[in-house]
Amino acid sequence: xxxxxxxxxxxxxxxxxxxxxxxxxxxxxxxxxxxxxxxxxxxxxxxxxxxxxxxxxxxxxxxxxxxxxxxxxxxxxxxxxxxxxxxxxxxxxxxxxxxxxxxxxxxxxxxxxxxxxxxxxxxxxxxxxxxxxxxxxxxxxxxxxxxxxxxxxxxxxxxxxxxxxxxxxxxxxxxxxxxxxxxxxxxxxxxxxxxxxxxxxxxxxxxxxxxxxxxxxxxxxxxxxxxxxxxxxxxxxxxxxxxxxxxxxxxxxxxxxxxxxxxxxxxxxxxxxxxxxxxxxxxxxxxxxxxxxxxxxxxxxxxx
Amino acid sequence: xxxxxxxxxxxxxxxxxxxxxxxxxxxxxxxxxxxxxxxxxxxxxxxxxxxxxxxxxxxxxxxxxxxxxxxxxxxxxxxxxxxxxxxxxxxxxxxxxxxxxxxxxxxxxxxxxxxxxxxxxxxxxxxxxxxxxxxxxxxxxxxxxxxxxxxxxxxxxxxxxxxxxxxxxxxxxxxxxxxxxxxxxxxxxxxxxxxxxxxxxxxxxxxxxxxxxxxxxxxxxxxxxxxxxxxxxxxxxxxxxxxxxxxxxxxxxxxxxxxxxxxxxxxxxxxxxxxxxxxxxxxxxxxxxxxxxxxxxxxxxxxxxxxxxxxxxxxxxxxxxxxxxxxxxxxxxxxxxxxxxxxxxxxxxxxxxxxxxxxxxxxxxxxxxxxxxx
Numbered sequence: 001x002x003x004x005x006x007x008x009x010x011x012x013x014x015x016x017x018x019x020x021x022x023x024x025x026x027x028x029x030x031x032x033x034x035x036x037x038x039x040x041x042x043x044x045x046x047x048x049x050x051x052x053x054x055x056x057x058x059x060x061x062x063x064x065x066x067x068x069x070x071x072x073x074x075x076x077x078x079x080x081x082x083x084x085x086x087x088x089x090x091x092x093x094x095x096x097x098x099x100x101x102x103x104x105x106x107x108x109x110x111x112x113x114x115x116x117x118x119x120x121x122x123x124x125x126x127x128x129x130x131x132x133x134x135x136x137x138x139x140x141x142x143x144x145x146x147x148x149x150x151x152x153x154x155x156x157x158x159x160x161x162x163x164x165x166x167x168x169x170x171x172x173x174x175x176x177x178x179x180x181x182x183x184x185x186x187x188x189x190x191x192x193x194x195x196x197x198x199x200x201x202x203x204x205x206x207x208x209x210x211x212x213x214x215x216x217x218x219x220x221x222x223x224x225x226x227x228x229x230x231x232x233x234x235x236x237x238x239x240x241x242x243x244x245x246x247x248x249x250x251x252x253x254x255x256x257x258x259x260x261x262x263x264x265x266x267x268x269x270x271x272x273x274x275x276x277x278x279x280x281x282x283x284x285x286x287x288x289x290x291x292x293x294x295x296x297x298x299x300x301x302x303x304x
Numbered sequence: 305x306x307x308x309x310x311x312x313x314x315x316x317x318x319x320x321x322x323x324x325x326x327x328x329x330x331x332x333x334x335x336x337x338x339x340x341x342x343x344x345x346x347x348x349x350x351x352x353x354x355x356x357x358x359x360x361x362x363x364x365x366x367x368x369x370x371x372x373x374x375x376x377x378x379x380x381x382x383x384x385x386x387x388x389x390x391x392x393x394x395x396x397x398x399x400x401x402x403x404x405x406x407x408x409x410x411x412x413x414x415x416x417x418x419x420x421x422x423x424x425x426x427x428x429x430x431x432x433x434x435x436x437x438x439x440x441x442x443x444x445x446x447x448x449x450x451x452x453x454x455x456x457x458x459x460x461x462x463x464x465x466x467x468x469x470x471x472x473x474x475x476x477x478x479x480x481x482x483x484x485x486x487x488x489x490x491x492x493x494x495x496x497x498x499x500x501x502x503x504x505x506x507x508x509x510x511x512x513x514x515x516x517x518x519x520x521x522x523x524x525x526x527x528x529x530x531x532x533x534x535x536x537x538x539x540x541x542x543x544x545x546x547x548x549x550x551x552x553x554x555x556x557x558x559x560x561x562x563x564x565x566x567x568x569x570x571x572x573x574x575x576x577x578x579x580x581x582x583x584x585x586x587x588x589x590x591x592x593x594x595x596x597x598x599x600x601x602x603x604x605x606x607x608x609x610x611x612x613x614x615x616x617x618x619x620x621x622x623x624x625x626x627x628x629x630x631x632x633x634x635x636x637x638x639x640x641x642x643x644x645x646x647x648x649x650x651x652x653x654x655x656x657x658x659x660x661x662x663x664x665x666x667x668x669x670x671x672x673x674x675x676x677x678x
């Protein structure tokens with residue numbers, strides 16, 4: 001399949017290993033990435049907090065650029081960031097609700113010759129994996145099953161709430177997909193209190209103690225549940241859970257040492273890509289347990 | 305009639321014993337409520353089960369509990385729906401709400417947390433002077449807007465699930481902040497700026513919310529507290545330029561300007577700018593405290609000095625144009641779905657239109673004439 005690909009800002013900034021690992025995984029999943037390199041930041045909810053119209057117009061611009069790719073053969077727009085998914089879906093809900101409002105926004109975009117037409121399909125990589133590629137297909141591609149790897153899912157708020165806007169329901173349990181993917185890759189899903197909670201990142205500059213307390217508590221819960229690592233589709237969560245983990249450990253007064261993987265990295269390990277090619281060496285918390293384990297399995301499985 | 309298994313969390317803090325689960329089977333029609341199930345268990349099996357309820361019709365807000373981990377009103381949750389969201393064992397779990405101390409079993413201390421916070425935000429209208437001789441006319445839009453927060457029945461479901469309050473019990477929280485918007489959004493209130501300044505001074509005020517959407521999901525009445533908090537931030541920052549003690553407004557403006565300049569986020573600038581700029585006294589301790597992490601990140605080549613210090617990305621002209629037009633407007637253009645509804649909502653309902661057509665002959669006067677003078 002071919003997707004209009006929006007990597008987001010953080011995946012090209014402080015978590016560039018995410019962008020790199022997506023690029024490494026895509027061909028193996030037969031996804032052609034057409035990067036939207038002229039598109040702009042989704043606003044992460046902060047621009048909407050300042051001005052809804054500004055956030056809506058900026059995202060309408062990104063959608064319009066994606067629609068140009070869709071008319072040229074891309075199947076849909078894909079992102080790799082929970083926060084982008086949530087912030088963009090929120091703006092899309094307003095843009096799609098009213099033809100009058102859409103016309104105002106399109107008037108602002110007209111200088112650049114862009115126009116957003118309602119109803120774009122914009123999915124996170126996690127949703128594409130389950131809904132478009134399919135878990136059965138994914139299972140057939142696994143070369144190094146994640147046997148004995150105990151993985152805790154960490155979704156990020158923006159991709160699980162509010163459920164009505166994100167079309168999460170019994171027929172489409174998007175808030176259970178991470179567990180389904182971990183299982184399809186051969187791993188064990190760890191049930192712990194923090195999986196659907198907030199990492200605390202949005203208030204890191206406003207109430208640092210509360211922010212780090214959130215990250216530290218969820219990481220600690222994962223440690224107590226005997227997880228080997230966490231996996232997240234959100235690079236902003238990754239910043240608080242990995243980059244800030246030494247500070248979070250100080251805040252909650254305990255050792256954590258919990259590796260946190262980006263979703264494409266976990267998929268990549270199971271598909272047989274080397275940890276280095278997935279950028280695991282760039283993490284603040286060294287994913288030692290994960291890498292030792294995957295190398296052991298590569299040895300054991302041999303030419304499978 | 306069908307059988308339902310209820311697992312109720314029991315705890316009596318005065319007994320000194322630890323909390324435990326208590327399972328009862330009740331027999332009720334599937335469309336009956338979880339509350340009726342709890343009451344049947346109490347009336348027929350164990351009279352010591354503590355539960356608070358009154359109206360049983362989702363309007364008094366007394367029976368807030370967690371059903372299968374999700375907060376809501378026990379009287380507003382059907383047993384069959386609860387069973388559908390139960391675990392594989394088919395047992396419906398009922399627990400007391402979170403973030404509040406437990407008095408007994410399913411009864412939490414609303415006074416200790418929820419009502420204290422409501423009282424904190426001056427929950428009454430401070431009228432404008434002079435008092436108008438006749439009615440104070442409020443526009444239809446403003447009225448509909450505040451009815452969203454007025455729909456709150458003080459059940460505490462949002463407080464129960466607030467993830468910020470979980471780590472910062474001093475956070476004023478979703479219910480009380482939605483109540484604040486009920487007055488800040490009301491054109492008859494005279495104290496908008498004072499209310500927002502007060503919340504800006506409080507380090508546990510409007511900028512302590514993490515955008516987690518839990519309260520929106522929890523509310524049984526569609527109040528969407530987080531949306532009201534975002535409106536409070538918008539009014540505090542844009543209309544009154546209030547400099548809060550959390551650097552909230554500074555962070556917001558740093559973010560907005562960062563995208564105007566770079567098109568995509570340049571994180572290395574955002575942190576210092578959120579504290580007032582790289583050399584600001586507020587920023588220096590923050591930057592020093594993050595030095596060890598910066599060093600590790602550089603060593604692991606997570607970031608490179610060039611990437612952090614240079615600005616390789618410039619905003620496309622299209623982005624600059626959007627800022628010029630939208631930020632240049634005299635008035636904020638805010639499309640509020642709660643007020644306007646969607647195009648689909650506003651389409652004339654064919655059934656209503658057909659009914660109106662049938663009803664039209666009734667306009668004929670009783671004497672058979674089509675006179676309009678009546």
